Amino acid sequence: MNIKDLYLKYFEEKGHVIIPSAPVIPENDPTSLFNTAGMQPLVPYLKGQTHPAGTRLTDVQKCLRTNDLEEVGDLTHHTFFEMLGNWSLGDYFKKESITWSFQFLTQNLNIPVERLAVTVFEGNETIPRDTESFEIWKSLGIKEEKISYLGVEDNFWIAGETGPCGPDTEIFYWRSEDAVPSKHDPEDDRWVEIWNNVFMQYDKKADGTFLELAKKNVDTGMGVERITACLEGVTDNYASSIWKPIIEKIESLTGKSYLDTNYTKSMRIIADHMRAIVILSADNAGIKPSNTDQGYILRRLIRRMIRYAKKLEIVIDSTWDKELATLLINQYAPYYKELDQNKDVVFTVLKDEKQKFNRTLEKGLREFDKLVDKESNHIEADIAFKLYDTYGFPIELTSELATEKGMQVDIAGFHQKFKEHQEKSRAGARGKFKGGLSGDGEIETKYHTATHLLNAALREVLGEDVHQKGSNITPERMRFDFSFDRKLTPEEKSSIEDLVNRWITESLPVTHKEMTKEEALETGAEAMFIDKYGDIVTVYFIGDISKELCGGPHVENTNELGTFKIKKEEASSAGVRRIKAILE
Numbered sequence: 001m002n003i004k005d006l007y008l009k010y011f012e013e014k015g016h017v018i019i020p021s022a023p024v025i026p027e028n029d030p031t032s033l034f035n036t037a038g039m040q041p042l043v044p045y046l047k048g049q050t051h052p053a054g055t056r057l058t059d060v061q062k063c064l065r066t067n068d069l070e071e072v073g074d075l076t077h078h079t080f081f082e083m084l085g086n087w088s089l090g091d092y093f094k095k096e097s098i099t100w101s102f103q104f105l106t107q108n109l110n111i112p113v114e115r116l117a118v119t120v121f122e123g124n125e126t127i128p129r130d131t132e133s134f135e136i137w138k139s140l141g142i143k144e145e146k147i148s149y150l151g152v153e154d155n156f157w158i159a160g161e162t163g164p165c166g167p168d169t170e171i172f173y174w175r176s177e178d179a180v181p182s183k184h185d186p187e188d189d190r191w192v193e194i195w196n197n198v199f200m201q202y203d204k205k206a207d208g209t210f211l212e213l214a215k216k217n218v219d220t221g222m223g224v225e226r227i228t229a230c231l232e233g234v235t236d237n238y239a240s241s242i243w244k245p246i247i248e249k250i251e252s253l254t255g256k257s258y259l260d261t262n263y264t265k266s267m268r269i270i271a272d273h274m275r276a277i278v279i280l281s282a283d284n285a286g287i288k289p290s291n292t293d294q295g296y297i298l299r300r301l302i303r304r305m306i307r308y309a310k311k312l313e314i315v316i317d318s319t320w321d322k323e324l325a326t327l328l329i330n331q332y333a334p335y336y337k338e339l340d341q342n343k344d345v346v347f348t349v350l351k352d353e354k355q356k357f358n359r360t361l362e363k364g365l366r367e368f369d370k371l372v373d374k375e376s377n378h379i380e381a382d383i384a385f386k387l388y389d390t391y392g393f394p395i396e397l398t399s400e401l402a403t404e405k406g407m408q409v410d411i412a413g414f415h416q417k418f419k420e421h422q423e424k425s426r427a428g429a430r431g432k433f434k435g436g437l438s439g440d441g442e443i444e445t446k447y448h449t450a451t452h453l454l455n456a457a458l459r460e461v462l463g464e465d466v467h468q469k470g471s472n473i474t475p476e477r478m479r480f481d482f483s484f485d486r487k488l489t490p491e492e493k494s495s496i497e498d499l500v501n502r503w504i505t506e507s508l509p510v511t512h513k514e515m516t517k518e519e520a521l522e523t524g525a526e527a528m529f530i531d532k533y534g535d536i537v538t539v540y541f542i543g544d545i546s547k548e549l550c551g552g553p554h555v556e557n558t559n560e561l562g563t564f565k566i567k568k569e570e571a572s573s574a575g576v577r578r579i580k581a582i583l584e
Contacts, residue, residue: 011058034064038085080276090215117184121167122149288573364391381413508543
């Protein structure tokens with residue numbers, strides 16, 4: 001039994017309901033391109049909404065992070081990863097959470113107690129020191145010398161500026177062949193964090209005060225890749241059993257060894273990116289390579305993977321990509337059945353993008369000749385970075401081309417520009433994730449309800465084969481993707497708009513009811529990502545015109561919405577159209 005099965009079984013025995021992973025694309029969250037943590041899809045329930053599966057939950061969540069994309073290729077960074085989590089929604093708290101984590105690690109995974117250390121919140125002038133967690137750890141057998149008190153930056157969690165928050169306790173594993181020290185040193189990176197337990201016990205107000213929550217929650221997260229590497233005693237994540245099959249396949253395809261340092265990084269990048277590509281392109285959100293949003297990330301991953309495949313002298317027009325994708329689909333389909341269902345989509349995405357990238361590469365080579373000053377033997381940092389950012393040329397390729405022409409590149413200047421670009425990207429990613437946890441105000445709630453009306457209107461005007469493929473809501477507008485293979489006529493757009501506004505003026509009540517998934521489907525309820533829902537679901541009804549499985553916030557009556565107006569209708573990707581609309 002692998003780590004995922006062990007974890008889910010353990011917490012199921014502790015009264016937790018196993019819920020399916022949410023899609024890798026956040027549902028109705030305009031502030032994040034991807035789910036980047038196990039708790040992200042559960043934010044509405046951590047903020048007080050009732051979860052249909054109850055108050056104790058556990059899952060394995062698909063996650064994707066791209067703010068450290070350029071660091072993939074080292075020992076530990078990954079684009080796609082899996083996060084184990086267990087949650088208490090107003091049920092148990094610190095004692096049970098800490099005890100169960102400790103027991104799972106030491107009894108189920110057989111980790112020696114001496115290889116573990118923990119950190120807890122040291123407190124400040126506003127929030128008291130978390131002596132309760134300290135004492136619980138001590139009672140379980142963790143020595144005082146292995147418990148470190150740390151500050152807000154390390155051991156206090158809050159999403160954004162206000163809202164639910166609280167101390168956390170982090171569990172560390174001694175990931176080294178060196179003798180385990182008798183004392184925990186937070187600065188020693190041989191102590192690797194493997195699990196984080198967040199205790200949401202306060203509500204931070206706008207005036208900076210903290211009130212004790214009546215209903216306290218627990219949110220925990222443990223990365224599958226990291227804990228697997230720790231248990232298998234490897235310091236290189238890619239040497240673990242998770243990655244062994246695909247690394248061996250790449251070795252077989254290339255006739256090269258992973259242990260040869262000339263090829264190690266390229267093999268890691270190909271393995272990592274192909275796994276992320278398979279997960280992303282098989283997701284039921286229907287993401288296709290493009291120049292915006294999630295589609296841009298998918299395209300970038302494919303093209304970066306191809307660049308490194310060229311370094312390994314793989315014949316790009318061969319079936320190498322399909323062979324690697326097939327291996328990964330077989331490996332992960334038992335947990336994410338959409339991989340098997342959508343495997344032909346994965347193969348098509350890879351094939352089409354390979355052809356496009358070969359054309360782009362040729363264009364980039366022409367641009368190189370245009371941009372570089374033939375009268376100079378020096379390529380400025382601005383030019384090198386433009387070739388990278390606009391045409392996908394890694395600095396190594398620019399350097400190779402320059403050397404062939406007897407030129408030099410401002411490598412240091414390029415890296416400085418790259419660093420500035422990376423810092424901006426990370427700042428943006430942090431801001432996005434923060435904002436995503438508090439975007440359920442009055443206007444967002446109205447837009448969320450309006451998506452249900454639009455979905456119903458589309459199906460009435462265009463036919464029952466139309467289904468939602470995604471949505472994105474901001475305080476300024478709503479964006480709605482749906483399955484349809486042609487541009488809408490002006491008459492169709494007008495009919496859809498009129499129908500939504502008619503339902504708004506009819507003051508239709510918005511109600512909801514919990515039922516089994518099977519009962520919901522029997523009623524004809526729409527569901528964009530049916531696999532993400534557990535056995536008990538919430539169905540929202542708008543009069544008798546809309547029935548949808550949903551977890552988001554809604555108004556109580558359509559008369560609260562105002563006037564619905566379509567601003568734009570366009571193609572999103574192959575077979576998917578996009579409507580942008582506002583409420584006035």
